[in-house]
Amino acid sequence: MKKLIKTVLFFMTLLIGVVAQASEPYTLNAGDVLSISVWNEDALQKEVVVLPDGTISFPLAGQLNAKDKTVLEVETELKEKLSEYISDPVVNVTVNQVSGNTVHILGKVLRPGSFGMSQPLDAMQALSLAGGLTTYAKENSIIILRRDGLKQQIIPVLYANIKQGKSLESNVLLQSGDVIIIP
Numbered sequence: 001m002k003k004l005i006k007t008v009l010f011f012m013t014l015l016i017g018v019v020a021q022a023s024e025p026y027t028l029n030a031g032d033v034l035s036i037s038v039w040n041e042d043a044l045q046k047e048v049v050v051l052p053d054g055t056i057s058f059p060l061a062g063q064l065n066a067k068d069k070t071v072l073e074v075e076t077e078l079k080e081k082l083s084e085y086i087s088d089p090v091v092n093v094t095v096n097q098v099s100g101n102t103v104h105i106l107g108k109v110l111r112p113g114s115f116g117m118s119q120p121l122d123a124m125q126a127l128s129l130a131g132g133l134t135t136y137a138k139e140n141s142i143i144i145l146r147r148d149g150l151k152q153q154i155i156p157v158l159y160a161n162i163k164q165g166k167s168l169e170s171n172v173l174l175q176s177g178d179v180i181i182i183p
Contacts, residue, residue: 025070029176030054031100034066034074038082039090050100060085071095103174105130107182108137122171123157126180133159138183144172145179 028034030052038044048056054067056074061081066074075093082089101117103126110131121129123144133139139160146153157180161167174180 025072026095026098026101027068027070028066028074028095029098029100030067031102032066032095033097033099034071035094035096036078037092038086039092041086041089044082047096101176103176104179105182106179108134109182110134117174117176121174123174123180124159124162124171126174127159127182133182139163141183143181144174145181146175147177 028050030050032050033047034050034056035047036045036058044059046058048058050056050066054065055063056066057063058078061078064074064077064081069077071093075091078091078093079089082091098116098118102114103117103121104114105126106112109127110133112130115126115129123142127133127142137159140158142157142159144155144157146155155172156170157172158167158170162171
């Protein structure tokens, strides 16, 4: 009975974490493809790619930073910039491709490489996308490299422990640009 209660609590905790993450709006990354249009302005309909420096360019608005902003924030900024030239512009921004939302997996997995994240992924899910670990992988020596500006953070993933239902906090949610290394 205690084991059943622990299992139910475990899955409820996971579910709450997923629901909390799903409610956060998507923020744009370098490589994402956006479609921008201004209502009733045929010349102001354009598909743009968020450049590696996080910027986009749009006629009359010039260059603006889109990285780490939501679609609504980009729409608002474009509307403000276009208001100098157009009376009360109606701006629509949609994400056509989330090409910039990727993680990279290196080392002893069956299929190393870069993987797009169309939904929130944790470390275990990403390793599953890479086909799982090879026979000689060091299960409790996996790390995630995460950049925060100029700083780099190392986050341990205790794979063997997670498989046993322990150290679940090390199964972190991934962020765009994370690198998972499996020795």
